[in-house]
Amino acid sequence: MTPLLLIGAGGLAREVIAAIAAVNSVRPTFEVLGLLDDAPDKHGSVVDGVEVLGPLDLARSHPDAQVLICTASSSRQDSRMRISRRLGFDDSRYATLVHPQASVAAGTELGAGTILLACAVITAPQQVGRFVVAMPHVLLTHDDVVADGVTLAGRAALAGTVRVGESAYIGQGALVREGLTIGAGALVGMGAVVLNDVPAGETWVGVPARPLEVTV
Numbered sequence: 001m002t003p004l005l006l007i008g009a010g011g012l013a014r015e016v017i018a019a020i021a022a023v024n025s026v027r028p029t030f031e032v033l034g035l036l037d038d039a040p041d042k043h044g045s046v047v048d049g050v051e052v053l054g055p056l057d058l059a060r061s062h063p064d065a066q067v068l069i070c071t072a073s074s075s076r077q078d079s080r081m082r083i084s085r086r087l088g089f090d091d092s093r094y095a096t097l098v099h100p101q102a103s104v105a106a107g108t109e110l111g112a113g114t115i116l117l118a119c120a121v122i123t124a125p126q127q128v129g130r131f132v133v134a135m136p137h138v139l140l141t142h143d144d145v146v147a148d149g150v151t152l153a154g155r156a157a158l159a160g161t162v163r164v165g166e167s168a169y170i171g172q173g174a175l176v177r178e179g180l181t182i183g184a185g186a187l188v189g190m191g192a193v194v195l196n197d198v199p200a201g202e203t204w205v206g207v208p209a210r211p212l213e214v215t216v
């Protein structure tokens, strides 16, 4: 069994703990040593049977353990990239996690630290970036290119040949038309139907998706 530390003691970590139990029920693979979180009030608490051992930097004291960064928030889209830069580990320290009920086309390459939850589907071989999170029922189709740190919330779907830039966040149930580009750091709101390229850093919502007006 591979010893594993989970970073972040929030909702995604709970989903990852459940996904690991599903993986282990098929083939014993990971031994979860604990959770790491910078919030001192969480230290010593237990999340779904897993203890919060201390702050993130404790990962350095466990050089033999692999790591999964389990943070995902539309308000801190680049959190996994920032944490990975802070830790400075090379890719070999990071696990990849694929729920046994995900469907991944043979030949697909998943980057270090990437997490696919239940019923995520990748229909044709492609290269998925590092520290990508695909929540349940995400659909990636032929020739999509998903960069490092992208978050795809549940049921988000990319038609073919869509490019998603680093740390972009695609909200729950959003649909992206084929051939489009979602720029780095862009945010697509839940339920959006995206029919045009979304520029880097912009937030688009609605059907059809339009830029979200920022009122100061």
Ligand SMILES: CC(C)(COP(=O)(O)OP(=O)(O)OC[C@H]1O[C@@H](n2cnc3c(N)ncnc32)[C@H](O)[C@@H]1OP(=O)(O)O)[C@@H](O)C(=O)NCCC(=O)NCCS
Pocket (backbone or CB within 6 Å): 074, 135, 153, 154, 170, 171, 172, 187, 188, 189, 190, 191, 192, 203, 204, 205, 206, 212
């Ligand atoms: C787009 C989003 C980030 C905006 O959040 P926010 O900045 O807090 O914005 P607010 O909720 O204050 O809404 C601002 C305006 O945008 C509208 N709006 C917000 N989200 C919207 C959406 N997804 N689709 C359409 N309109 C939306 C609101 O109705 C509001 O309109 P108004 O000013 O006319 O009243 C957020 O609503 C969203 O969709 N996040 C993704 C959630 C998600 O997928 N979570 C998955 C968790 S696993």
